[in-house]
Amino acid sequence: MFKSLTAAALLAASSASAATIEVQMLNRGEAGAMVFEPAYVKAEPGDVIHFLPTDKGHNVENIDGMLPDGIETFKTKFGEEFSLTVDKEGIYGVKCSPHYTMGMVALIQVGEPTNRDAAEAADQKGKARDRFKELFAQVQ
Numbered sequence: 001m002f003k004s005l006t007a008a009a010l011l012a013a014s015s016a017s018a019a020t021i022e023v024q025m026l027n028r029g030e031a032g033a034m035v036f037e038p039a040y041v042k043a044e045p046g047d048v049i050h051f052l053p054t055d056k057g058h059n060v061e062n063i064d065g066m067l068p069d070g071i072e073t074f075k076t077k078f079g080e081e082f083s084l085t086v087d088k089e090g091i092y093g094v095k096c097s098p099h100y101t102m103g104m105v106a107l108i109q110v111g112e113p114t115n116r117d118a119a120e121a122a123d124q125k126g127k128a129r130d131r132f133k134e135l136f137a138q139v140q
Contacts, residue, residue, distance in 0.1 A: 018046040018085075023106060025051060025058035025096060034099040036106035039131070040138045043086050043110045051082040058096045060084075063105070065122035066093025068115050086110040091119040091139070093132070101126030107135035 021041055029035040041049060051060045060082045061075040068090030075097070076082045086092060089111035096104040105128045113119075116139060124132055 018048060019043070020048045020050055022050050022052055024054045025060070025104075027055040027057075032103075034096065034102045034104040036094070036096070036104060039106045040135050041106065041108045042140070043108060045087055045089060045111055047086055047110070049084045049086060049108060051076075051084070053079045053081060057098065058104070059098075060094050061097050063093035063095050063122060063124075066091060066115075066119040068092070068110075084108075089113075090115040093119055093122065095128065100128055103127030103131040105131050105135070107132065107139070109139050113139050 021043060023041065024037045026035050026037055027033065029037040031037070031039065036051075043049065053059075056079050059076045059078050059080065062073050067073070068088040071088060071092070074082070074084065084092075086108060091113050092108040092110065094106045094108070103126065116136075120132075120136055
């Protein structure tokens, strides 16, 4: 019984320390038109990234080749809030499907960027290519 209580206490302590980080999906933000704000997020394993469709017509979808191994792909409906619990270290690349080529992308770094080389090698289209160069410059 002591082991199970200790495990439950450790689990509760680790959940309590997890942060929730809000990312807005905007038609216009500080960086221009069609943006996630913030577009670069530094998180820790267990944190929750909460995407808010502040303006209609946006969604959140992972970008092929820009997730740590073992993370399930995701794609939301338009105008839908979405919470992503980032359990594994690495780089997570996301886009708004209809505004991707306009540069509506975000980069989430969770702990150490273990998959950085693969994520940077992912093929990007339109303005997303330049936007990711800016975002990868922030990775620590």
